[in-house]
Amino acid sequence: MSAARAVRVAVGGTFQPLHDGHKLLLRTAYEIDGDVDIGLTSDEMARSARIRDVEPYAVRERRLREWIENKLGKRPNVMKLEDPYGTALTEDYDYIVVSPETFPVAVKINELRKEKGRKPIAIVRVDYVLAEDGKPISSTRIAGGEIDTHGNLLRKDEHEGSGRDQ
Amino acid sequence: MSAARAVRVAVGGTFQPLHDGHKLLLRTAYEIDGDVDIGLTSDEMARSARIRDVEPYAVRERRLREWIENKLGKRPNVMKLEDPYGTALTEDYDYIVVSPETFPVAVKINELRKEKGRKPIAIVRVDYVLAEDGKPISSTRIAGGEIDTHGNLLRKDEHEGSGRDQ
Numbered sequence: 001m002s003a004a005r006a007v008r009v010a011v012g013g014t015f016q017p018l019h020d021g022h023k024l025l026l027r028t029a030y031e032i033d034g035d036v037d038i039g040l041t042s043d044e045m046a047r048s049a050r051i052r053d054v055e056p057y058a059v060r061e062r063r064l065r066e067w068i069e070n071k072l073g074k075r076p077n078v079m080k081l082e083d084p085y086g087t088a089l090t091e092d093y094d095y096i097v098v099s100p101e102t103f104p105v106a107v108k109i110n111e112l113r114k115e116k117g118r119k120p121i122a123i124v125r126v127d128y129v130l131a132e133d134g135k136p137i138s139s140t141r142i143a144g145g146e147i148d149t150h151g152n153l154l155r156k157d158e159h160e161g162s163g164r165d166q
Numbered sequence: 167m168s169a170a171r172a173v174r175v176a177v178g179g180t181f182q183p184l185h186d187g188h189k190l191l192l193r194t195a196y197e198i199d200g201d202v203d204i205g206l207t208s209d210e211m212a213r214s215a216r217i218r219d220v221e222p223y224a225v226r227e228r229r230l231r232e233w234i235e236n237k238l239g240k241r242p243n244v245m246k247l248e249d250p251y252g253t254a255l256t257e258d259y260d261y262i263v264v265s266p267e268t269f270p271v272a273v274k275i276n277e278l279r280k281e282k283g284r285k286p287i288a289i290v291r292v293d294y295v296l297a298e299d300g301k302p303i304s305s306t307r308i309a310g311g312e313i314d315t316h317g318n319l320l321r322k323d324e325h326e327g328s329g330r331d332q
Contacts, residue, residue: 007277024293028269028291031269031270032273094276094280094286095273095276106288119285120285120286121286122276122286122287122288122289123288123289124269124288124289124291125288125289125290125291126291126293127194127291127292127293129293
């Protein structure tokens with residue numbers, strides 16, 4: 001680094017249930033070795049985008065904190081997101097870490113920053129983590145009882161020959 | 167995009183032996199639908215980082231070209247890398263596609279670009295492709311005779327119960 005200023009990293013999501021895709025996203029954000037700000041969607045925001053139920057902010061925040069503290073050994077800095085952009089429009093982050101699903105949001109953020117004469121943020125697009133069937137792990141699939149948080153198929157009887165052991 | 171300028175994509179490596187991890191990297195780069203520049207390490211650079219033997223640049227380039235032309239139906243633009251950064255410090259790429267192994271190089275590239283007042287490049291971090299045993303496919307493991315380029319275990323007798331069918 002040329003200046004003493006720490007590298008700043010932004011990452012965001014609803015993080016429920018916390019699955020292997022989220023974990024890769026978070027690991028990658030902390031791998032950059034900077035100050036990571038985690039935007040966690042408010043209940044209003046999380047629920048407006050989904051039909052399925054979403055646990056309250058406080059519950060999601062606690063689980064997220066516990067995982068980061070226990071598995072990554074970091075003290076997370078979690079902030080509430082009331083819109084898809086959060087502080088990414090106004091703060092000079094160096095990196096924003098996104099999934100393929102939220103990659104367009106990061107592109108939009110840079111477009112809006114440009115309009116305001118702000119520098120673009122380097123986007124880090126982390127790949128999907130694939131479930132046992134080769135399709136991405138997603139919260140929707142987990143909530144639907146199709147797979148667990150690690151991508152194991154749960155309805156073995158309906159998917160003949162789809163198990164990892166076959 | 168606001169201008170008519172084509173999207174520019176950078177990807178790089180030694181690409182020997184060309185394995186499923188490299189193929190995912192290349193597929194992802196071309197999936198972005200822009201002009202892809204492939205940096206291929208010079209013999210000096212490739213050999214300085216490895217104990218094992220590396221085939222000459224011309225051989226690696228030919229194999230890389232053949233695979234891209236035959237499998238992706240694209241005309242590859244291959245350029246020699248004499249250092250880990252190549253043209254990524256001076257050219258305004260929109261994307262750089264990397265593996266988890268080379269992710270820190272992309273972070274470093276953006277750091278160096280920033281020092282020169284250049285815009286950051288969006289990093290697309292493609293995950294490892296896993297071998298049959300759940301560990302990443304790597305050129306080192308292939309060169310060591312442990313797995314083939316698709317990640318199949320080759321020393322079945324030494325790894326009891328490690329096959330996909332067990």
